[in-house]
Amino acid sequence: MELGTHPTFRDSADGTVLTSARAGDPIDRATDAARRVVDALLRTDRTNANLERVTEELDGIAEHLEEHAPAVAERLIDMWSGEGVTRHDPVTGPENAIAPPLVLEGRGDGTVCGTVTLTMAYQGPPGHVHGGVSALLLDHVLGVANAWYGRSGMTAQLSTRYHRPTPLFEPLTISGRVASVDGRKIHAEGDIRTADGQVCVSVEGLFIDKTVPRPR
Numbered sequence: 001m002e003l004g005t006h007p008t009f010r011d012s013a014d015g016t017v018l019t020s021a022r023a024g025d026p027i028d029r030a031t032d033a034a035r036r037v038v039d040a041l042l043r044t045d046r047t048n049a050n051l052e053r054v055t056e057e058l059d060g061i062a063e064h065l066e067e068h069a070p071a072v073a074e075r076l077i078d079m080w081s082g083e084g085v086t087r088h089d090p091v092t093g094p095e096n097a098i099a100p101p102l103v104l105e106g107r108g109d110g111t112v113c114g115t116v117t118l119t120m121a122y123q124g125p126p127g128h129v130h131g132g133v134s135a136l137l138l139d140h141v142l143g144v145a146n147a148w149y150g151r152s153g154m155t156a157q158l159s160t161r162y163h164r165p166t167p168l169f170e171p172l173t174i175s176g177r178v179a180s181v182d183g184r185k186i187h188a189e190g191d192i193r194t195a196d197g198q199v200c201v202s203v204e205g206l207f208i209d210k211t212v213p214r215p216r
């Protein structure tokens with residue numbers, strides 16, 4: 001994976017924000033509105049909300065957006081034209097309505113961390129976070145931790161241990177760090193904790209340094 005000029009803990013200040021800022025751009029605001037729609041659909045009274053009208057209006061919005069969508073190949077070039085901080089990924093991307101989005105900071109000790117409160121769309125067991133969502137968040141956090149360390153790679157293995165159910169609707173702190181590097185192999189680890197420090201999920205990941213060329 002190409003690293004671009006991503007900051008590392010050796011040359012950047014403790015507290016450096018490593019994910020794309022929500023700039024308040026129209027696309028960020030539209031994506032926030034889409035997240036709100038997803039959450040509202042999950043919470044609405046299905047017998048009382050006028051869902052036929054809702055469907056028509058949402059279809060109308062989708063048609064308008066599709067009319068203004070360039071070809072996928074062109075869009076991919078645009079998506080990857082930055083310096084290695086993505087705006088579209090499903091964990092931190094302000095332009096991706098699937099992303100919570102998680103904001104990550106780099107620490108002087110090589111750790112990256114961020115706090116997020118997950119809502120209904122991320123539910124697995126009743127009132128708790130889906131295990132696949134936890135793995136997704138941690139995989140990405142380890143990827144960013146690798147970059148903060150100064151390396152980059154593809155996930156080859158992600159070993160996930162679920163210690164206790166991870167609550168929705170409460171702030172969760174997600175952190176990751178590089179544990180060791182052995183040639184092309186990057187070993188990283190991380191966890192998700194509740195505000196009182198209880199570990200809900202921990203992971204160990206093996207990443208292999210490999211470049212996937214950016215579309216151009």
Ligand SMILES: CCCCC/C=C\C/C=C\C/C=C\C/C=C\CCCC(=O)SCCNC(=O)CCNC(=O)[C@H](O)C(C)(C)COP(=O)(O)OP(=O)(O)OC[C@H]1O[C@@H](n2cnc3c(N)ncnc32)[C@H](O)[C@@H]1OP(=O)(O)O
Nearest residue numbers: 001002003006084089140143144147154155156157208210
């Ligand atoms: C989404 C945003 C990304 C943004 C990136 C942009 C810039 C970066 C900047 C900031 C970073 C920010 C964010 C990054 C965030 C997230 C990252 C997301 C990560 C992913 O979402 S990524 C998708 C899922 N991931 C895959 O899609 C991988 C598919 N797979 C392959 O592409 C190959 O399989 C590969 C590359 C893994 C290896 O292939 P290869 O040919 O390069 O290497 P090779 O096989 O020669 O192995 C060399 C040595 O590694 C050992 N080894 C290999 N694989 C192993 C395994 N699984 N277990 C144990 N050991 C293994 C061998 O045993 C050998 O060991 P030895 O040298 O000792 O013999």
